[in-house]
Amino acid sequence: MATLAGGAPPPAAATDPGDAVAIVFTSGTTGAPKGAWYTHASLLAVAEIEARRHPGGMPRFQTHLAPGLSFAHVGTMTRIAVQIAHLGRSIIHDAFDPAAVLAAIEGERLTHLGGIPTQLVALLDHPDRPRRNLSSLRSVLVGGAPALPSLIRRIRDELGAEVSVRYSSTEVGIATASVAGDPADLVATTVGRATPGVELRIVDAANRPLPAGETGEVAVRSPATMRGYWRDPEATAATVDAEGWVHTADLGHLDAAGYLHLTGRRSEMYIRGGFNVHPVEVEERLAHHPKVARAAVVGVPHPLHGEVGWAFVVPRDPGEPPTLAELRAFVGTELASFKRPDGLTLVDDVPLTPMFKVDRRALRALMEDSPSPTQP
Template sequence: MTTSRSFTQPPLPGRFANTGELLAAAARAHGDRDAYVEQDGTRISFAQWYRHARGLAAHLRARGVAQGDVVALMLPSTIDYAVCYAAAALVGAVTTGINPRLGPRETHSILAQAAPALVIRDSDAGLPEVDPSIAVLTRAELATCYSSNDDNFVAAEMDSHDPVTIIFTSGTTGMPKGAWFDAANLAASAAASGVMSAPYDRRLSSTPFSHAGYMAKLWDQLIWGSTVVISPVPWSAAKMREILIGERITMAGGVPTQWAKLLDLPNLERNSFPDLRLGVVATAPAAPELIERTAQLIGVPLVVRYAMTESPTVCGTDIGDPPEVAFRTVGKPQSGMHVRVTDDDGTPLPVGRVGRVRVRGGCVMRGYWNNPAMTRDVFDDDGYFISGDLGSFTAEGNLTLAGRSGDMYIRGGFNVHPVEVENVLAEHPAVNAVAVVGHPMPVIGEIGVAFVVANDDGPPPTLAELRAWAKERLGDYKAPDHMVVIDAIPLTAMSKIDRTKLRELAVAHPPAAR
């Protein structure tokens, strides 16, 4: 199933041979426009970004970093990170980002797989140590490198199939795996952006730069001339309002709770954010009431996007979609992307049947870095990437997710997909956030344990209330058998539900024997 999306002509149309060529063209075309703005107001233009990247690239080459080498960035989401990414591309190196929130085990696994020639790290952030055999450049040294003499620097000659970046998975199903992408992938991602991109957008971004939502979108930013405004940490609704207005944000992303808290601020009206054209919902479904309220109160449509590390663009809803579509589904395949839902043997399933989600298109990774055997295992004979996600299609062609294959549990012989249950429980008026995991029990096999964050304005629901709510909307066997009230849903370093932690909490707060 596929669909095509039309979009406004970008400021930099046409084909580019490689990232270095595009960086130079963007510097010329976008010049003094903001490329990045940090939370303290520090900013850099496209021309400055390119100039700093050339200086650093000259320094990297002088240190022996060559075309095809890997450069690992252990840096926070900052202007420095963006300059380092661009500099590595100019040298012809392959950039991988390591989320500073990862622990030593995950970090060392990534370093072992990527085998970088150089690590650029924040020396004052308490990060895991790097093996002494790997060369290190500290963040404190970068400013001097930016002013390196680059007059004679010539960017590496690359073609569209040379690797640009390795993006590591979150490791929720084992150690992180490195999905690698070339320039053609990044160009395809820009072409498939649809409503997400408009000329000279100013985007409020909370995506970690080591994430696919940044690393795979570099060409999208350069082609459209978009400004990336880095979201403040810690987040607050008041600060978000200040940035939306002060930085003239046109496109902003956030989880449903953040959008809800923004709408709860006093004195909001339809012209409160005159530049904001679009909001994006991430990590959890947005209730129809939230989508409708956002449109009515501040005049901003909310859309949903579905992606994965191995394919940073897959599906999305449209601005004109009914709120129920954005709540129940992740929309239709984006331009150039094809999605199948199949059984384990690869046979396509009919509408409404849950199966494995398979994806093909220009945005899909070329493979796992230095792991041809694993790469062969995740592509079928038709070239589709076999994801770990489960889903089904609606009659209208929208994809509905049912969770990860490893998240499914079997209660009394019946398969239960946690995401389906979570979407229903999230509609309960006393529920702010919810996650469900399976927990082993004698006789019945497994039961569902619901972890609930209550709304601020009242007590949490009782288990009986949650079960009754679920049974009215789902098969009775899908209703949770146990409930644990918690302050916040635990998240991984990649802002996904940490189901491993939840399973540990289920053991620590066991249900009564059945």
């Protein structure tokens, strides 16, 4: 810096904790991306709240792998404050390459790994995994999107690592997490409890708090949330209420112990013949079918039922893919009949957004361009 300044000391910069320091863009899965802006104070609050999640304190000098996650993602942006506060080291991969991640775990002897569900599935299914020594892994943090219980169990059983889950979003920064000692069934079926320093509640359409067990919208308030959408006061007012609660558009309920159970996104829910269907529930069931490697479900217009569920499936064996009849029968053994998919498109892979979330708009376009012959 002194060289760049020609030998003169750098000028003093007047900063305020309330100044904007980062703009984190939403993934745009259902609309145009919006820029959530954070202040110095809110990013420091993320680091403080994250430290409270560790009973013995946040580990220092920890190596963190950032495999291809955009720097515009909340996980990367907020991680900057965490790494600086605890003298951590970050390894940055320009793109997410499962083979490179597996090599880094082995070569760096990483003890901790964080990832979005789609990334972790790719690691587990990669042909290099069996030959890599991953014994250094002690913990895996799953976040960024709801994880299926089957994935949580696979990570625990196949990697031998303790699994923790976290719920956050572009708008809230950090919200809930599981902690060491949480029973395995809670880690597999919830996203933990509110981290100390975070307020969490479930509200109805009129913004009234709901009791435990009732499903509604997840609302979060803490010093670590965004201050609003950059230069978009209308969108800000629609998301952050007058009391500072950020309305996430995620649906879920709290149990008696305060654990958050996510149901899905309000914008992703579809209504089939008057009945609400949450794609995540159907996707979880489809993931257990022996012929299914990955699956995604979207609601599409239907002349009789209003909307129906359409399944996009990556077959485990392309030579013997599942049929729509097989999947409908399989889903119907555990879920209500109206939750069975009414259409099926077989795909080589599930399209993702730059933030590694299922791109449901792309799936709808794919169905419209080339409908499956299994369409009823």
